[in-house]
Amino acid sequence: MSPIVKLLAQRIALSLLLLLLISVVIFAGTIVLPGDVAQSILGQSATPEALANLRAELGVNDPPVQRYFAWLFGAMQGDLGTALTSGQDIAQALSSRFWNTLFLAFWAAVVAVPLAIFLGLLAVRFKDRWPDKMISAVTLASISIPEFLIGYVLMYFIAVKLRWFPSVAMVNDSMGLFDKLNAIALPIAVLTLVVLAHMMRMTRAAILNVMQSAYIETAELKGLNAFQVIYRHAFPNAIAPIVNVVMLNLAYLVVGVVVIEVVFVYPGMGQYLVDHVSKRDVPVVQACGLIFAAVYIGLNMIADIVAILSNPRLRHPK
Amino acid sequence: MSDTLLKVRDLKIGATIYPPGERPRDIEIVHGVSFDLAPGKVLGLIGESGAGKSTIGLASMAYGRGGVKITGGEVWVNGRNILKGGHKDIRKLRGAEVTYVSQSAAASFNPAKKIMDQVVEAAVEQKKFSRKDAEARARVLFAKLGLPDPDNIGERYPHQVSGGQLQRCMTALALCPEPDLVVFDEPTTALDVTTQIDVLMAIKEAIRDTGVAALYITHDLAVVAQVSDDIMVLRMGNTVEYGNVDQIINNPQEEYTKALVSVRSIEHEEKAPTEEPVLSVRNITARYKGTQFDVLHNVNVDLYPGQTLAVVGESGSGKSTLARVITGLLPPREGEIEFAGRTLSPDLKGRTREDLRELQMIYQMADVAMNPRQTVGTIIGRPLEFYFGMRGSEKKKRIIELLDEIELGEKFMDRYPAELSGGQKQRVCIARSLAAKPKMIICDEVTSALDPLVADGILKLLLDLQKIEDVAYLFITHDLATVRAISDNIAVMYQGKVQRYGGKSKVLSPPFDDYTDLLLSSVPEMKLGWLEEVIAHRKMESAGN
Numbered sequence: 093m094s095p096i097v098k099l100l101a102q103r104i105a106l107s108l109l110l111l112l113l114i115s116v117v118i119f120a121g122t123i124v125l126p127g128d129v130a131q132s133i134l135g136q137s138a139t140p141e142a143l144a145n146l147r148a149e150l151g152v153n154d155p156p157v158q159r160y161f162a163w164l165f166g167a168m169q170g171d172l173g174t175a176l177t178s179g180q181d182i183a184q185a186l187s188s189r190f191w192n193t194l195f196l197a198f199w200a201a202v203v204a205v206p207l208a209i210f211l212g213l214l215a216v217r218f219k220d221r222w223p224d225k226m227i228s229a230v231t232l233a234s235i236s237i238p239e240f241l242i243g244y245v246l247m248y249f250i251a252v253k254l255r256w257f258p259s260v261a262m263v264n265d266s267m268g269l270f271d272k273l274n275a276i277a278l279p280i281a282v283l284t285l286v287v288l289a290h291m292m293r294m295t296r297a298a299i300l301n302v303m304q305s306a307y308i309e310t311a312e313l314k315g316l317n318a319f320q321v322i323y324r325h326a327f328p329n330a331i332a333p334i335v336n337v338v339m340l341n342l343a344y345l346v347v348g349v350v351v352i353e354v355v356f357v358y359p360g361m362g363q364y365l366v367d368h369v370s371k372r373d374v375p376v377v378q379a380c381g382l383i384f385a386a387v388y389i390g391l392n393m394i395a396d397i398v399a400i401l402s403n404p405r406l407r408h409p410k
Numbered sequence: 411m412s413d414t415l416l417k418v419r420d421l422k423i424g425a426t427i428y429p430p431g432e433r434p435r436d437i438e439i440v441h442g443v444s445f446d447l448a449p450g451k452v453l454g455l456i457g458e459s460g461a462g463k464s465t466i467g468l469a470s471m472a473y474g475r476g477g478v479k480i481t482g483g484e485v486w487v488n489g490r491n492i493l494k495g496g497h498k499d500i501r502k503l504r505g506a507e508v509t510y511v512s513q514s515a516a517a518s519f520n521p522a523k524k525i526m527d528q529v530v531e532a533a534v535e536q537k538k539f540s541r542k543d544a545e546a547r548a549r550v551l552f553a554k555l556g557l558p559d560p561d562n563i564g565e566r567y568p569h570q571v572s573g574g575q576l577q578r579c580m581t582a583l584a585l586c587p588e589p590d591l592v593v594f595d596e597p598t599t600a601l602d603v604t605t606q607i608d609v610l611m612a613i614k615e616a617i618r619d620t621g622v623a624a625l626y627i628t629h630d631l632a633v634v635a636q637v638s639d640d641i642m643v644l645r646m647g648n649t650v651e652y653g654n655v656d657q658i659i660n661n662p663q664e665e666y667t668k669a670l671v672s673v674r675s676i677e678h679e680e681k682a683p684t685e686e687p688v689l690s691v692r693n694i695t696a697r698y699k700g701t702q703f704d705v706l707h708n709v710n711v712d713l714y715p716g717q718t719l720a721v722v723g724e725s726g727s728g729k730s731t732l733a734r735v736i737t738g739l740l741p742p743r744e745g746e747i748e749f750a751g752r753t754l755s756p757d758l759k760g761r762t763r764e765d766l767r768e769l770q771m772i773y774q775m776a777d778v779a780m781n782p783r784q785t786v787g788t789i790i791g792r793p794l795e796f797y798f799g800m801r802g803s804e805k806k807k808r809i810i811e812l813l814d815e816i817e818l819g820e821k822f823m824d825r826y827p828a829e830l831s832g833g834q835k836q837r838v839c840i841a842r843s844l845a846a847k848p849k850m851i852i853c854d855e856v857t858s859a860l861d862p863l864v865a866d867g868i869l870k871l872l873l874d875l876q877k878i879e880d881v882a883y884l885f886i887t888h889d890l891a892t893v894r895a896i897s898d899n900i901a902v903m904y905q906g907k908v909q910r911y912g913g914k915s916k917v918l919s920p921p922f923d924d925y926t927d928l929l930l931s932s933v934p935e936m937k938l939g940w941l942e943e944v945i946a947h948r949k950m951e952s953a954g955n
Contacts (some may be wrong), residue, residue, distance in 0.1 A: 306517035310583075313471055314505035314532035328522040404522050404567045 212295025231289035339395035422482035454638035458861035505532030526564025632934035723903035770843035
């Protein structure tokens with residue numbers, strides 16, 4: 093087996109192992125959490141018999157190991173159980189919200205990633221001159237302001253005063269793509285501002301690091317202009333760290349949009365999770381946790397795979 | 411076009427330096443240098459580090475490395491003063507009229523791109539050739555430079571070819587756009603001597619066949635004598651002597667040039683082996699963890715008290731691995747190390763403090779072998795505390811004694827490594843190892859990073875100290891001149907085996923085995939026409955076989 097295939101197989105196996113461990117942590121964590129779902133369903137005035145009956149019905153009394161494996165095998169087949177509070181099938185309830193979250197994250201990434209890399213390249217080209225300093229200042233300012241504040245400020249000026257985009261990001265299946273994009277324009281803008289600085293600064297640092305190399309001098313002495321040097325010679329060698337930070341931010345876009353979804357009343361997974369945490373609906377919390385973990389691990393795995401593939405020594409062994 | 415291709419007049423170059431704890435300030439590093447270069451001629455720029463030779467070479471492309479700036483004078487290329495041109499004019503010059511070959515091709519090729527893409531890039535970008543013509547030209551150059559499989563080698567990535575091959579690819583890169591001038595900046599310095607000679611010949615023939623002019627920058631006068639028409643000797647940014655190659659080599663006028671020509675003045679009489687060796691390496695076979703092949707095969711050598719054993723070989727010969735085995739950093743697969751009448755534990759962890767004290771080591775890179783935040787006194791005092799428990803005035807007295815022995819003196823006690831020159835740093839490392847009163851010191855390429863005159867001083871010091879302290883040296887080096895200067899016994903290593911072993915006079919006298927012959931005959935000699943003689947001799951021999 094060639095070394096690169098072995099490395100990739102190792103990396104993928106490691107990710108699966110990690111996901112398995114996380115599932116244990118999520119399950120154990122939700123068990124030790126205080127609170128009693130039966131109590132929260134029936135309310136304070138419930139009789140002890142009624143509570144005991146409901147607990148037996150919900151399977152809360154079974155040994156934890158047995159419940160874990162039942163849950164794990166169910167999850168592997170796409171059965172995430174039923175919500176305790178509403179009796180709904182979780183997988184069904186989640187799927188449309190999960191796609192909504194991915195939809196928002198995808199379009200935020202489409203805007204943010206190329207913009208961040210372009211600004212990073214621009215900052216390198218004008219290193220320590222005013223464009224570099226201005227890019228740094230603006231992106232740092234935007235990351236320092238809490239995202240809900242940016243959300244409300246944009247809402248006030250752009251939605252209420254200027255009336256360019258709607259302030260509430262309501263989407264449903266009957267809307268066309270253009271209508272949907274129009275609805276989520278403001279959340280995309282906020283998310284972009286939040287993730288831009290990190291990616292842009294990492295791109296700048298990675299490329300500047302490569303710019304110290306002797307082969308950059310060779311390229312300059314070939315008479316190439318500054319953008320050719322950066323784009324052709326520095327960028328290909330800076331891919332691995334850039335992809336790494338991009339993937340981390342993509343994971344944040346999927347997992348961390350809870351606040352934005354609440355601010356803009358967007359029907360995504362984050363809002364669903366928040367609702368059910370407050371109701372102590374354990375299966376829903378477990379299911380959301382597992383999906384978020386899978387997204388995080390999956391994206392980071394992709395970053396590592398790209399890093400392995402972008403190394404010419406591994407791609408073209410002697 | 412005028413009959414001078416490159417005309418440099420009163421060139422002044424400055425830089426901003428950042429001394430620790432002080433304000434940055436501007437200094438001048440080249441103080442008004444002038445020379446002319448006619449089309450098709452080769453000018454050698456020679457000097458020690460800090461002489462400004464690379465800086466001058468790059469100035470002919472209007473380039474300043476790091477914070478280096480051209481502050482005055484004129485540089486005329488093909489009748490234009492390039493220092494007066496704007497960015498666009500300079501970009502048109504670079505990679506088209508003037509090209510550059512750097513010391514380390516391995517670092518100067520982009521690891522992420524195929525060799526061919528990089529070789530033709532300048533020619534295509536500067537619109538000298540179409541991509542197709544440039545590739546055809548590159549293949550012709552690959553063949554001319556003696557690269558294997560010239561039709562396909564361009565499809566490889568830089569890490570897939572050897573260092574010597576990559577240096578030739580770099581030469582092809584420089585010649586591909588049909589420039590008028592190539593700046594060769596120490597193009598063979600990083601190569602082994604047996605590789606250097608081939609690359610040198612390839613460069614020389616390529617210069618002759620293409621009629622290109624060249625600036626050839628090196629610290630090695632013997633090398634520059636083989637390729638140049640004229641030579642300029644530089645020292646600390648000033649011209650010391652400027653003349654044709656015959657005059658500089660055979661009739662130098664200035665004291666400094668004479669010293670460069672006659673360097674390696676050390677004479678050292680070979681000592682006969684005494685009865686009991688201090689170190690016996692017995693049947694050592696070793697390999698690195700996780701690899702499938704041995705890097706040392708059944709190595710046997712002896713080192714006698716107060717004598718020097720030189721272990722000589724090229725990169726990959728296993729000479730540094732042998733040092734790692736002796737110090738216990740790499741436990742061998744088979745064999746034993748006997749030291750001072752006892753068998754040493756193969757692993758460093760199993761050795762006593764006495765074992766450690768009696769076997770010291772000095773490294774190639776003196777500046778990374780010292781803690782930059784400790785003073786010279788602390789650095790030398792540490793082994794005195796650690797091995798002998800010395801304190802206070804007793805320790806101070808001994809530190810001063812040691813500083814006197816390495817010819818630096820008491821005033822260096824409170825200095826930091828960053829305030830010392832390369833040679834002074836290596837002297838401090840020597841004092842630190844002597845502080846332990848060892849029976850033996852392993853010297854791993856201790857003079858390789860130093861300029862020839864400075865290296866000479868270090869070797870003389872080591873020989874003097876050997877007489878005073880009666881210490882034995884295991885001297886690891888790739889430099890045969892160093893070996894001649896200091897050794898009593900020599901072991902020639904090749905591919906992990908001891909190829910030839912014995913007293914200095916025996917090892918360095920014929921009849922030779924094939925490898926030792928190749929190695930010895932590859933060392934450049936300070937003689938005009940030496941390169942052609944060796945190549946002609948080798949061709950005759952291979953024709954005879």
